[in-house]
Amino acid sequence: MIFATFPLAEALGAVLAHSHRLPGRVLKKGAVLDAAAIAALREAGRDSVVAARFEPDDVAENEAAERLAAAVAAPGLQPGRAGTGRVNLHATGAGLLRVEATQVDRINAVHESLTLGTLPDDVVVAAREMVATIKVIPFAVPGPVLAEVEQLAAAVPALTLHPFRPLRAGLVLTELPGLKESVTDATIAATEARVSALSGTLLPPLRCPHAEEAIAASLRRLLAGGAELLLVAGASATVDRRDVGPAGVVRAGGAIDHFGMPVDPGNLICLGHIGTVPAYVLPGCARSPRPNGIDRVLARVFAGLPVGAAEVMRMGVGGLLKDTSARPLPRARAAGRPPEAMAPAPRRPRIAAVVLAAGTSTRMGPRNKLLVADRGGKPMIARVVDNVLSSAARPVVVVTGHQAEAVRAALGGRPVGWVQASDYAAGLSASLKAGIAALPEEATAALVCLGDMPLVTGRMIDRLLAAYDPDEGRAIVVPTHQGQAGNPVLWDRAFFPEILALSGDKGARELLRHHAEQVVEVEVEDAVLRDFDTPESLARLPQRLRPVDVG
Template identity: 65%
Template sequence: MIFGPTPLDEARGAVLAHTIRLQGRVLKKGTVLDPPAIAALQQGGHGSVIAARLEPGDVPEDEAADRLANALMGPLLARSRASTGRVNLLAETPGLLVVEAETINRLNALDESLTVATLASHIPVAAKEMLATIKVIPFAVPGPVLQVAEAMAKQGTPPLSLHPFRPLKVGLVLSELPGQKESVMEGAVEATRDRIEALCGTLLPPERTRHETAPIADALNRLRRQGAQVLLVAGASAVVDRRDVGPAAIVRAGGTIDHFGMPVDPGNLICLGHIDSIPALVLPGCAKSPKLNGIDWVLQRLFAGVAVTPRDVMGMGVGGLLKEIETRPLPRAEAANAPAPAQAPRRGRQVAALVLAAGRSRRMAPLNKLLVPDDQGVPMVARVVDNALASRARPVVVVTGYERERVEAALTGKGVIFAHAEDYAEGLSASLKAGLAALPPEIEGVVICLGDMPLVAGPMIDRLMAAFDPEEGRSIVMPTFRGKQGNPMLWAVEFLPEMMTITGDVGARHLAGKHADRVAEVEMADDAVLRDFDTTDALRKAPGFAGVR
């Protein structure tokens, strides 16, 4: 192809490179110059134009795009007509798109004149959705180049294939533990049904059993007899080993465990197996959420009839980081003040802050440590409350007790709700219960802040809130520094009834050990989450309190 300034007397059949506006007429880029067009240019005062002239063997852009599109076509694929060197390939039916990346890369590396852009491999597509576009870059492609491209596209595994979703019947077993909220179970069923129906499947009536191997195995066999073509187990507790309750139930039902875990987050704790020829999966905790996670990738392949081998699962790591999770520590210099990601807390989720400020401060007597001013004259409890108000937590509830009037006076004008613990002298549990009783019913969680921890900044609380996601099993969130657990802790409301039964001078931390599978730890940049101040000497060492006497 010859490209450049072209005298009009040599321009017949050439392709105009740039749009030219004439009196009463526009010659657009790509126009093949015929005698009337050349005459109009001459009449408009043009002696030459920038144009492309095809040489022997060159294939015009539309023809080249058309031929390469035909070479890439396969079952259930549709295509547009060629225009301006472009052809789009479309899906004829919903399904899973599989792309042979190596072949596409070889096509794109063949010559700069030809390009093929596709969607990512192994993603679900809707009918009529565009899957790929072929674009010829110049106005023509050398014939030998196009012939090689056509041969590449036709050899071996098709570069693009669409696997339609099959209307499979799916059986779901829900295991239960005592005290588990009904809303959690309902949410798991709803999220699973939505996933299955989106893939053209049907969810059989779910089986609910105790969180024990034998009952789950029996439920799996009942679902097999009902015609289940995929079996799912949503455990009451996260799977921690391939020999755990859910996987053991699959084996007891006559199945085999093929693989445990996947490099997709959320979705790490998935367990894949089969009973005879029926896929049997133990779902990760995040499957109770409708948000995209690893189980979606597995189900999409199963419904499309695409193999899901251990090697396939282990190959999902690139691109497997589906969303930012705040339990991953940030660099120390950034972690404390890093803003929480945009998706957390999600819209509609409300987390309250509860500041415990009722204690008698015996170790710092005669001073009330909560009222000790910092170097700027701000009482410690006011600093703690200001930090809570600087976070996204709302409302902020302050529990008073000892020297109630003085504490409330120190917080005058601040947007908080006061709750008085009449029996504060009985210990920390009394203050905790008074605060919990004052929380509004619509909240989903509460972060419990101690009144003697003034170094915990608002962004730290926001990081806890960003990690909080009961639907994905992160129902208790605690901060850590270098592996040591600290405060404040964030609790889902499902634990509030259990907290209300605590007695004595203790808080709720021991409940985290009881529900260890629901705990998420968030590493912080410094030790603020470990530092409370019970003595005057300790307080003097705190930033901003050097002048304490």
């Protein structure tokens, strides 16, 4: 690739290195300079431009990113579409992500132009969660370099996702005189939350005396009831592999494989099995929902990975999960901050959705367009909100105004927040401002959705969310179809003050021009251009979404 300052006479077909704001238009970084762009630069008084020109064996950044993503992707990991030389990989379902660090290092060491970043090894991921990102640094990559990295990536998997299995877990709780009922209830609640989070189900827990034979009898009952995982929560902590809990596993016909683990809290876990069914005596910290060693163990079990002595003894790195007062400067006391201030930052931004449903619907005639029901009896606003709820956007806030009670009734029971735009008749900006003002502080961005666009699916919305990355200048995400901008539009929190200053019957479209360098466009289906706000437009809905009185 040749990177240089080119005279405009020699710049045709080159890739623009920096954005240029010109009268009437913006030429964005990465644009291929055509005759019209060069003419616009010349009219603006420019005689040269910094750009890149590809050599014969160069591969453009987006194609290179897509090819490397295809080589790295494994079952359960779905590459997204390339944009500005980046492709993100997302999990298609919940599971345990394993990362081969040495292989990732080998890939990154081939050439500075190709990079692969991942989540840490051995982490639980949710469906649609981003697990890795591929970024091509320059505008193009030498073809031989890309081929070498593709071959390397295909040789040894750098990433594997192990889907969680829907195991049935059985829980035995032992009791001693003086043990509070609240302690037992907390243990059940914490265990059920852990199991369900890993796609499992908890069988009805069994309570028994803190005695070897009683524990054994309870374990046998759970096995007969179909338990595929056995857990014992003792009323007293296990202090030896021959203690009451482990002894109960042995008496039920099992064996103890390992006692203890280099994870704190969670040191005193006891791992065993009865036949092919894992049987674990839990540490006392398992009564709490806070992260501890049992979470590491259960994730591997539900992912179908081995959990023996060798695997547990390799959990020491990263195994310190809590502070101790023995340390001279515990993290929670650093800089005088309270413990809750030291909570780890979330791995991904929290993007809220604002659904505008306050308009007077004057163009639809006597009917409120949002309440028009399809052939299945579902109102249009319910279809829109259900699509938004099927995406990763949270929370979802619905802005009401005209016929607010009817709109609320149409969405009855759905997990959304509500805000009333008291001055909704003043125009679209009033509804938009009410929705933005109602978002929680932790929302890093907002996706503004229109209540009359029922063809925009959750899958389309998730593609917009995946494109958002303010650190890389993608702070506003606009869906397009064949070059025409549509809705919904995603706005970073940095633009909320400007949105709140809008007035009149207009949205935030004018802000797009002022912040063109922060906009990323995502090409999607024509649904993002199709709103339905007139009686005639209803006939253009798919058959199943038309009202019964529309042919």
